[in-house]
Amino acid sequence: MVEPTITDEDFQKFREFFYRKTGIQFDPSKRYFVDKRLLERMAATGNTLFRTYFTMLRFQASGQELQILTNLMTVNETYFFREDYQFKCLVNSIMPEVVARKKPGTPIRIWILPSSSGEEPYSIAMTLLEQWAGIHEHDVELIASDIDTDILNQARAGLFSDRSVAQVPKPYMSRYFRRTGQGWQICDDLRSAVEFTRVNLSDRADTRPYRGFDVVFCRNLLIYFDDVSRKAAAETFYDALKPGGFILLGHSESMSRISSLYKVRKFPEAIVYQKPTE
Missing domain, CATH: 3.40.50.150 (Vaccinia Virus protein VP39)
Incomplete structure (x- = not known):
């Protein structure tokens, strides 16, 4: 069985979509970070092809999957009294x-x-x-x-x-x-x-x-x-x-x-x- 992959074209499509939805833009240096989380969600939702997962992500009426993915993609590095x-x-x-x-x-x-x-x-x-x-x-x-x-x-x-x-x-x-x-x-x-x-x-x-x-x-x-x-x-x-x-x-x-x-x-x-x- 062939392992699911994220192609360069897939990455660019997702990058543009996520930017439109959140204003956050991933540069190519974040590719490993993005691919890893996309593959995690593809597996969790039973999608072996990026194309089918991406279709669900864009058109799911509830927006639940987009929220789950957004939670995974955002960085939350902080501590008390930072730059106090x-x-x-x-x-x-x-x-x-x-x-x-x-x-x-x-x-x-x-x-x-x-x-x-x-x-x-x-x-x-x-x-x-x-x-x-x-x-x-x-x-x-x-x-x-x-x-x-x-x-x-x-x-x-x-x-x-x-x-x-x-x-x-x-x-x-x-x-x-x-x-x-x-x-x-x-x-x-x-x-x-x-x-x-x-x-x-x-x-x-x-x-x-x-x-x-x-x-x-x-x-x-x-x-x-x-x-x-x-x-x-x-x-x-x-x-x-x-x-x-x-x-x-x-x-x-x-x-x-x-x-x-x-x-x-x-x-x-x-x-x-x-x-x-x-």
């Missing part, structure tokens, strides 16, 4: 400006995308609780989104390895975590403080409900996009932000190279990008 200078910037420089524009009684809304397994949104929650005095005077909504449904379930469960929590300050560990047989469980109060949602950033129908945010964190996602997808993402975030709202990117990403919609703000802790107030 941006969290200091949030507390010391951004939040005072947000509060100054905020109407009394309206919540401060922060969108974190991708959520990955939850380390970043939970880090933001702990930072606000521990370092921002205004947390007792203002309601803060944390919405964390990802395209990967498996990783969202993991984030909601709040279970983390020793490696993930290595940079969590010891006082925070004692207050917000408890040891379990599988690693560390984050406390229920923090788990309930973050709303996790499934969002495909490249799908306007998915992102349209996300409006009225004061701050967006989108760190180390746009490096997987090409120029066209990055520009579209910048426009999506522009629509999601309130006038004067802020967006924070990863250290290797620059909104100035993506879009002219935002103005650069150089705070003492970090460079961030702001939607104009006018």
